[in-house]
Amino acid sequence: MSLANSVVVLDFETTGLSPNMGDRAIEIGAVKLVNGEVVDTFQQLMNPGFRVSSFIEGYTGITNVMLRDAPSCDEVMAQFAQFIAGENLVAHNASFDKRFLDDELERVNAAYSGEFACSLLVSRRLNQDAPSHKLGDLVRFKQIDNDGVFHRALADAEMTAKLWMLMVNDLQSRGISEPSFALMQKIGKTSKSAIDKLLSSQGA
Template sequence: MLNSKANSLIILDFETTGLSPDNGDRAIEIGAVKLENGVVTDRFQELMYPGKRVSSFIEDYTGITNAMLSTAAPCHEVMARFSDFIQGQNLVAHNASFDKRFLDNELRRISSSYDGQFACSVLLSRRINQNAPSHSLSNLIRYKGIPSTGGFHRALFDAEMTAKVWTAMLDDITEKTGLEEVPFALIQKLTKTTKANVAKVLANY
C-alpha cells in the first residue's frame, strides 16, 4: 500500500547518455534516497553500463567516464535492483518528466514497472518559491540557504540535494496551512494549480 504522506517517498535522479530515450539514450547512473517522515533512511546508487560509449560532453558534464562505466553492471541488472527498491513508494524527481521517461524506458526493457505516482520538485518550487530567481537545483539550494558540499550532476548527490529542497518546501507548506502532515495528494494538486491560485488552495485545504 502506498504511503500517502509527502514526506515518506523516494527521491531519484538519473544521469544519462543524452536527453531522450526516444533517441536511443540510456541511463548511466541512478541515485535515490528513501524518506520516511522527512528523514533519509536508505540510499541507492549504482553506475550502469549502457552498452555503448558516452560522449566526451557527458564525461565532462557528469564526471562519469567510459573507464568507470566499463566495469559497471549492465543497465538491466541495476534496474532490476532499483525496481525492487522503489516498489510501494511514491516518487519525486527534479524535472520529473526527464527522469520518468528514463525510468519508464529502462523498466520497460526488463518488463518491470512501479506502483507509485510521480511528483516534480521543479513544478512544486515554481508554486512555493515564486520569488526564486531560478528553479534549477543548484540555485534553489542557494535560495533556501541549504548547505551543500559535493558535485552536482552525480545522481546520488542530486537526489540528496533534491530531498533537502523538498523537505524545506514541505516545511513552508506546513507553515502556511497548519497541517501536521502534508498529503502527497496536496502536492499533486499544487503542481497543477496556477501560481495565482496557490495561496487559495493552501488556505482552503
C-alpha cells in the same frame, strides 16, 4: 493517505535527453524518506552498452573508464525496481527522470505502483521569489547544505530530498499539519494566481 514526507527521491544521469533517441541511463541515485528522515539510499553506475560522448563525460564527471566495468542497465534497474516498490516518487524536472525510469524498467519487464511528483513544479509555486528553479540555483537560494557536487545522481537526489522536505515543512508552518503527496502533486499543477486559494482551502 500517502504523506509527502514518505517518498523515494531519485535522479538519473544519462547519455542524452531522450530514450526515444536511443539514450540510456548511466547512473541512478535515490534517497528513501520515511517521516522526513533518510532511511536508505541507492546509487549505482551502469554500463549502457556503448561509449558516452565527451560532452556527457565533462557534464557529469562520469567517464567511459568508470562505466567500463559497471553492471548493465538491466541488472541495476531490476534491483532498483525492488527499491522503489510501493513508494511514491519525486524528482526535480520529473518528466525527464520518469521517461528514463519507464523506459529502463520496461526493458526488464518491471514496473512501479507509486505516483510521481515534480519538485521543480512545486518549487515554482512555493518559492516564487527564487531567481530560478534549477536545482543548483535553489540549493544556493535556500542555503541547502551540499558538498558542491552537481550532476552526480546520488548528490542531486540528496539535495532534491532536502529541498522537498523544506517545502513540506513550509506547508506545515502555514498550518497544513500533514501535507499529503496528492497535495504536492496538486500544487505543481496549480496556476500561480490560484495557489493561495488552494493552500487556504487546506488550512494554510
